[in-house]
Amino acid sequence: MHIVTSEEMRRIDRYAIDHIGMPAMVLMENAGRAVSEEVISFLEGRPGRIAILTGKGNNGGDGIVAGRHLSEAGYQVHLIYAESPDRFQGEAALQSQIAHKWGLPHYIYSEQERINWELYDAVVDALLGTGSRGAPRGVYAKLIEEVNRSGRPVISIDIPSGLDADTGQIHTPCIRADRTVALAFTKRGLEQYPGVRQAGTVIVRSIGIPQGIADRMNVNTYLIQEPLLSAKLALNEYRHRQSDTHKGTFGHVLVAAGSRAMAGAGLLSAKAALRSGAGLVSWALPMSMVEPLLGHLPEVMLQGVADEQHGDWRAADPKELIAMAQKKNAMLFGPGTGRFAQDDRFVRRIWEETACPLVIDADGLNMIAAAADFDSWSRRKSPVVLTPHPGEMARLCGRSVPEVQQDRISCARNYAVQYHVTLVLKGARTVVATPDGTVYVNPTGNAGMATGGSGDVLAGLISGLLAQGYTAAQASALGVYLHGAAGDRAVQRRCHSASLIAGDIVENL
CATH class of the missing domain: 3.40.1190.20 (Ribokinase)
Known part of the structure; x- marks a missing residue:
């Protein structure tokens, strides 16, 4: 599985839209539908009220679409806009117009009007996406702080608002998610600590973008999983022994x-x-x-x-x-x-x-x-x-x-390339970097x-x-994977x- 940076994800999106011809609204519809399905799964199908925190960017547009699908599934949905929809642009603006005509309840957040978070069974975080930079400010920061204090379960779209999408570092404030729905590809910030802890359970959902685009965009960071061991590292039968071998x-x-x-x-x-x-x-x-x-x-x-x-x-x-x-x-x-x-x-x-x-x-x-x-x-x-x-x-x-x-x-990557070594940077989510700049991140271990x-x-x-x-590369990636898996069994x-x-x-x- 590829792990992408925010810039790599931006280029992949543009390629899908400009070269393949997938309309941005279609991708957003697919994303919102996927998020709604994960919210329903998180709640185990139980009916309830859902608050959707909505920013002005594409992340907010994904949240609005999720709100429509959740409403159709029988959930009571409230869109909580961080700022006036009049300031929204592009697809997010179109989605807010659709939601208005659809009749989804919504209001614009104000510090003067207290939100009773106990009314909600879950909160969807659609405030800030992978394109945001630095610490949340203004009403975005206030909303994040309120949600974190509320104790309500949170499902973040793509990345918890306030988390650095590329490094996993936590800005102040930052959403504490119970589940993060990563769209198309997982993000670097979700696979490195402390971001791993902040994101909760990460689930990657397809939004229709072919996985092969990541290879065309020269994405060379991967999460070590069984399919990757065989597809990328050619380890189809690792540790296999023929009957007629010897020491x-x-x-x-x-x-x-x-x-x-x-x-x-x-x-x-x-x-x-x-x-x-x-x-x-x-x-x-x-x-x-x-x-x-x-x-x-x-x-x-x-x-x-x-x-x-x-x-x-x-x-x-x-x-x-x-x-x-x-x-x-x-x-x-x-x-x-x-x-x-x-x-x-x-x-x-x-x-x-x-x-x-x-x-x-x-x-x-x-x-x-x-x-x-x-x-x-x-x-x-x-x-x-x-x-x-x-x-x-x-x-x-x-x-x-x-x-x-x-x-x-x-x-790890910079050192491996500079000195032409394979470098295994140990720790939670051990990183393996090879001399050609390819990186593997290991999810096993405890x-x-x-x-x-x-x-x-x-x-x-x-x-x-x-x-x-x-x-x-094979020995290092397989080694850290087996090492962590052995620790998990132990x-x-x-x-x-x-x-x-x-x-x-x-x-x-």
């Missing part, structure tokens, strides 16, 4: 991770790589840690790296890891390694002297962030996947965490996964998929999401 068929992963203080990071990563379906997993770790970890994960082969009995990586020689990576199908570096003197040089050698696909996570990312010469590193011939959380991403790109979170899609080790599991999972021959087995731990995610892959 060598499914690749060999080298996991370079863990230290005395953080052995669990390596353990979780290696186990997740196995659970991904990789045929073989070798775990490279400080030599003095090998004996204590014998038997903890018998399916994994332990390979010690000389550490002068420190139990960490400060004395390790990158040549050892580079040699171990030969003939491997993928390598993971960074979880639980800690930081050490000249570690930026260490990770540079891994970057430039290993030939297999590479995943860098955790401390490995902090090493890159500390490398003043990162811009001059050689471009790798084989893929590299970086898996930062927002704090690590902020260090990588020299910005603050709030700046990263302000527009996660753009931040708050219980905000726990230590969850990222180590994801890094191991992606590494294991890479080893099996998946491309970096939380169902717990009495509360807060009790979820990273090991539960591994066991549900």
Whole structure:
């Protein structure tokens, strides 16, 4: 499923109207009908009173059409205009004229006349659409504040009024919707936090615009869903196995991770790589840690790296890891390694002297962030996947965490294109950005996964998929999807999401 910006949606609308010949009034009629059906579904068919908050733009026109269809279905509908219909233009003006002749009850909002919101079983938010910019002002702001205080259930059209359609940031004030009916395509602001929370349940409804127009308009942001995995990423039978295969068929992963203080990071990563379906997993770790970890994960082969009995990586020689990576199908570096003197040089050698696909996570990312010469590193011939959380991403790109979170899609995309990497920006609605600028947003997962080790599991999972021959885009998009889905399964087995731990995610892959 495509995810569009407000500008992309504007261009798609114009293309449908100007090139395909679909009249704007037809699109508005289709939109309003779809919204009315969702309102009826929300109310489970029960009769009642509906207030429709109506702005002067096309969003308001959609609301007026919805009001007509709801009236026809037997609902008592009141149109509450934010301003005089005399100020409406285009299709919205025509719809207000039709509603007047239709006989729909309506009045113009006034701060002096108190609305008894308790009379209404639901409120339809048709005040401001994707074309609005900045915080609502004047009567629009007053109406939003009143509705939010009322406690009435709200169904927003296309996007909650006051929500940034492109970033998901919340202006003050902003409608708190129970359901949002996204028209034709979902919007970026509905698929990124905090917009996800503000929009309630998002339902995408067709209004007659062919989905293929988004491809013609070069929309390259997608919501990861099962149909997308097969149609866009060519994963028709992912993790499928023929009967006559063997362990060598499914690749060999080298996991370079863990230290005395953080052995669990390596353990979780290696186990997740196995659970991904990789045929073989070798775990490279400080030599003095090998004996204590014998038997903890018998399916994994332990390979010690000389550490002068420190139990960490400060004395390790990158040549050892580079040699171990030969003939491997993928390598993971960074979880639980800690930081050490000249570690930026260490990770540079891994970057430039290993030939297999590479995943860098955790401390490995902090090493890159500390490398003043990162811009001059050689471009790798084989893929590299970086898996930062927002704090690590902020260090990588020299910005603050709030700046990263302000527009996660753009931040991830810009970095991936600039450095020719596949970037997995972790967090609620994990973002996967590829070197060509394509972005995938993952809807699976839950708050219980905000726990230590969850990222180590994801890094191991992606590494294991890479080893099996998946491309970096496939491994990353499928990896975050499976990771979140495993967390969703795991939380169902717990009495509360807060009790979820990273090991539960591994066991549900």
